[in-house]
Amino acid sequence: MxxxxxxxxxxxxxxxxxxPISAYPSVLRAMSAPLVGQYDPFMTATMTETxxxxxGVWSTANDATLLIDGTSRAGIEAAMISLIRPGDRVLVPVFGRFGHxxxxxxxxxxxxxxxIEVPWGQVFPTSVLEDAIVRVRPALLALVQGDTSTTMLQPLEDIGEICARHGVLFYTDATASLGGNAFEADAWGLDAATAGLQKCLGGPSGSAPITLSERAVEIIRSRAKVEAGIREPGDVDAPDxxxxxxFDLGMILDYWxxxxxxxxxxxxxxxxxxxxCARVLLLEGRDAVIERHRINGEAMLAGVRGLGLVVFGDVAHKMSNVVAVEIPEGVPGDVARAAMLNDFGIEIGTSFGPLHGRVWRIGTMGYNARTDAVLQTLAALETVLRRFGAAVPVAGGVEAALSAYGSASDGD
Amino acid sequence: MxxxxxxxxxxxxxxxxxxPISAYPSVLRAMSAPLVGQYDPFMTATMTETxxxxxGVWSTANDATLLIDGTSRAGIEAAMISLIRPGDRVLVPVFGRFGHxxxxxxxxxxxxxxxIEVPWGQVFPTSVLEDAIVRVRPALLALVQGDTSTTMLQPLEDIGEICARHGVLFYTDATASLGGNAFEADAWGLDAATAGLQKCLGGPSGSAPITLSERAVEIIRSRAKVEAGIREPGDVDAPDxxxxxxFDLGMILDYWxxxxxxxxxxxxxxxxxxxxCARVLLLEGRDAVIERHRINGEAMLAGVRGLGLVVFGDVAHKMSNVVAVEIPEGVPGDVARAAMLNDFGIEIGTSFGPLHGRVWRIGTMGYNARTDAVLQTLAALETVLRRFGAAVPVAGGVEAALSAYGSASDGD
Known part of the structure; x- marks a missing residue:
């Protein structure tokens, strides 16, 4: 160099x-607080407090509620490899990239x-999930709650009861949804759920909240027998x-x-x-934060429709915190996104897989689920769309969003 | 709540x-910088720059030099599981906790x-390592450079040549040593090396620098064939x-x-x-930082001897950045450590395994490898030792350290 x-x-x-989205300012401030030792009383107290x-965030009484030191994907892997024994049947309903x-x-x-799969832009009816559970008889159902690749939100309310009835462990990946959409770990009968900070929780990627039911902990404990030297070297047949x-949650549970x-x-x-991230959420109130995501998500939805954009997928099952819109004919998607970034400092998302080049994804999450962020984005997008010759209705996106905000406050 | x-x-x-040690103030400031998107040109440029x-830190031209998103242990696991095929022979010389x-x-x-093992407090002679390599004929040698559990620094200079001669991949865990002791990834013939930020690099735990030789990358690339859907479900015999x-480095390399x-x-x-962390190290100069660790480590060593403490292990093979001292007869080790923390705000370390309750470990790393930190620690420790009735020589630790600093500057 x-x-x-x-x-x-x-x-x-x-x-x-x-x-990832812009973090809450107070989260960024917390990131620069001085370090303490690993077993400092302040450290262990902070772990317990967290x-x-x-x-509170997960809505659970699970004792085994903690953080995995890695990104949201680390949380997913820790949960899954600790619960899955080699040869176990696992059922994964796929409605987007993260199911894969x-x-x-x-x-x-x-x-x-x-x-099992549904086309991108849809979710699974509960009956389809139950039929698959009955047919496959899996040890574990692994189901994404909100898949950002399609913006869809899979309803989970009734799945835990079905899993319990059939003796199936129920895991969900709530990375994209937690904090911006309803989540009830205990009431919904989850055995394991994981998330990340970089979506509705409003923090940086790199820490993965996880919660585990007592049943999940029992399975994990039963597998935590392997310590250095206990297995014979080369004993590759040990199944369990x-x-x-x-990612051995048996050890991580003993650390926390x-x-x-x-x-x-x-x-x-x-x-x-x-x-x-959790503190700001609970200070505002979990329900209030979810409601704020709903209101700002609906304003953004109204706004993009006001811009004449076609919304992708089953809007009735969309996450509050992200919307996908079809890129209008004749508008160069990546060039327009670059104009948003370079002229306005605003990032909107591209897309993956079957939607690549077809839709933009626009989020309203965490700190950025707020009026000025929504209106800035719509105003900038309107300018960029007009620049590339798209037919934008005269009333435009900002007025449509403001009107949605108006109904939202009237309605409450 | x-x-x-x-x-x-x-x-x-x-x-x-x-x-972990106190981070450099500028590292804490960097932690609170605003976030950008994952494919923002600033983000990808920052990854490339990092x-x-x-x-520069590793002293390598390896293209495959990057970060694993997790603690130092995540880096170890990423390197090892990506290089080890099931059934491969792996030779691990153990001279402390991290070998296990x-x-x-x-x-x-x-x-x-x-x-193979040596008693805690010793390192392996090169000839013993070579004999074991010839006997075991491993695919991989996995060797800790500096093991904080014993404070020992395994000499690595000649091992890479031996490994190359016998067709053995050479991996080292440099978590505790990198940045405070000499490290030459290319000159020493390393195929893989990993570290963490929380020791001599002066940052928080949670990111693991890794560097991989071309030979290591070839092996990793040859295994990166598994993508969703390519293997048949249930094909548990796929060996490779x-x-x-x-932790699939094949995928992580394509991300970076x-x-x-x-x-x-x-x-x-x-x-x-x-x-x-890397920037402050290179600004000061890699050799200058290593020399600063040497000078402050020697001052701390002289200081604890000046306090009448007996140093544990083979001092000629000690890491610069940490010293272990036997807890004097009659001094309650944990109570004394608590007094250091509660009265002076200074943390010194306990120990593990065969040394548990026998030694304290005192570090001089990263930002804290500096005179005032060394002298504060020695002064506080002297007070605490006297409080518990230890026989501290009249001249004491601070004067001994100052004298060592004096010789260090004379010598240079």
């Missing part, structure tokens, strides 16, 4: 894509993976041990639990950030 | 244990693990695929490389912090 660069100095961005905060991810992780965990040390057994060195700054 | 707690407000600590900074960790991770990766999605294929959502704040 010839010249050493200066301190990090990011450009100002309003992140209105499907995530667990309690996340019980769950299936792939289950496959790598040597599960017998069964998938977790292939990962880093009263035994405080040393495992990894906790990512202290990420812990501070994760704590603040 | 009845009352929601206030913003995070950690007590002031001088972290003089074996790590790779180049870490080539490497053996356990190799075992979970279904390796045929062979360990990596069991983890999160020119293809920029989406994998996890990069932990942006940890990236900023990791970048700043």
């Amino acid at each position: 010839t010249a050493i660069p200066g301190p990090i100095d990011p450009p100002t961005r309003l992140l209105m894509g499907p995530g 667990q309690e905060l996340y019980r 991810l769950l299936a792939e992780i289950a496959e790598r965990a040597l599960a017998e993976v069964h998938t 041990f977790v292939r990962s040390n880093y 639990g009263p035994r405080r057994l040393n495992h990894h060195t906790e990512a202290t700054s990420m812990l501070y950030g994760a704590r603040e | 009845t009352a929601i707690p206030g913003p995070i407000d950690p007590p002031t600590r001088l972290l003089m244990g074996p790590g 790779q180049e900074l870490y080539r 960790l490497l053996a356990e991770i190799a075992e979970r990766a279904l390796a045929e693990v062979h360990t 695929f990596v069991r983890s999605n999160y 490389g020119p293809r920029r294929l989406n994998h996890h959502t990069e932990a942006t704040s940890m990236l900023y912090g990791a970048r700043e």
